[in-house]
Amino acid sequence: MTETLVSAADRWKPLAELLQALLERIAGEVPGCLGAALTVSHGDQPLRVLATAGVAEHLVPAQLERGGPVALADATGEPVTTDDLFADPRWPELAGGAAFADVRYEAVRGAVAVPGYWDDTGAFVLSATLDRPPGPGPLAVLRRYEKLTEMTLVVAETATAGDPDQMLELLASRAAIEQAKGAIMAVRRCPPDEAWQTLRRASQEFNVKVRELAVALVEHLGGGVAPQPPGTREIRPGEPAHRAAERLWAAFTAK
Structure with a gap:
C-alpha cells in the first residue's frame, strides 16, 4: 500500500509544481497581484481549490463558502471583476472582511476571476487578488493563460487516470x-x-x-x-x- 501511495504522489508532484509555477507566473504579470488561484469542478462535483499562491490560499476557499468572484464566475460562466472584494454587495457574507482580521488582508482591494472548461463537464476558474482595482489588464492576463490551463488539466486528467x-x-x-x-x-x-x-x-x-x-x-x-x-x-x-x-x-x- 505504501508503495502505491508513493507512486501516486510521485505522479502528482510534477503537476503540482507546474500549476504552482503557472500561478506564480500569472501573479508576476498582474500589477499589484497579492495572490492567484486555480479552482476546478467536474461533473456534479462542487468547485474545489486545486492550487493557490499568496493570499489566495485563504481567500478563495472563503469565496467558495460565502460567495465572491470565483464562485460567481463558476456559476455564470462569465468573467467577474470587483474593485473592492470586501465591500461588494454581490456577496454580502464576504463583505467587511471580518473573517480575515489579519494584517495580510488589509491590502486586499480588487479581484478578477475567469472561467474556462477542459471537457464536456470539467470547469475551472483562474483568479487573482489585487491591492488595487483591476482595470482591464488583469483580465487580459488571465484570458491569455486560459488555454494553457485548459490543456494542463486535460493532460492531468489523462495522466492520473492511467487509462x-x-x-x-x-x-x-x-x-x-x-x-x-x-x-x-x-x-x-x-x-x-x-x-x-x-x-x-x-x-x-x-x-x-x-x-x-x-x-x-x-x-x-x-x-x-x-x-x-x-x-x-x-x-x-x-x-x-x-x-x-x-x-x-x-x-x-x-x-
Whole structure:
C-alpha cells in the first residue's frame, strides 16, 4: 500500500509544481497581484481549490463558502471583476472582511476571476487578488493563460487516470470540439470562449454530450463522416445529436 501511495504522489508532484509555477507566473504579470488561484469542478462535483499562491490560499476557499468572484464566475460562466472584494454587495457574507482580521488582508482591494472548461463537464476558474482595482489588464492576463490551463488539466486528467483508452477518447473529444468551435466562430464572428459557451449551452438545451454535438455539427457542415485523429476512439453521434446540430446551424444562418 505504501508503495502505491508513493507512486501516486510521485505522479502528482510534477503537476503540482507546474500549476504552482503557472500561478506564480500569472501573479508576476498582474500589477499589484497579492495572490492567484486555480479552482476546478467536474461533473456534479462542487468547485474545489486545486492550487493557490499568496493570499489566495485563504481567500478563495472563503469565496467558495460565502460567495465572491470565483464562485460567481463558476456559476455564470462569465468573467467577474470587483474593485473592492470586501465591500461588494454581490456577496454580502464576504463583505467587511471580518473573517480575515489579519494584517495580510488589509491590502486586499480588487479581484478578477475567469472561467474556462477542459471537457464536456470539467470547469475551472483562474483568479487573482489585487491591492488595487483591476482595470482591464488583469483580465487580459488571465484570458491569455486560459488555454494553457485548459490543456494542463486535460493532460492531468489523462495522466492520473492511467487509462490509455480514456486518453484517446480525450484527444478525439478535444479535436471535435475545436473543429466545431472554429465553425461557430466563423459564422458568428465571435471569440473562442463565446463559441465554446454557445456549444455548451446548446448541448444542455438539447440534452446531448458536447463532444457528440461537436462531431454532429462538423458532419452536418461537411456532409459526411467527420475525420477524427488516427488511433483515437471514434465518436459517433446519435440521431438526437444530429438533430440538435441541424437546428443549431439553422439558427445561426437564419436571416
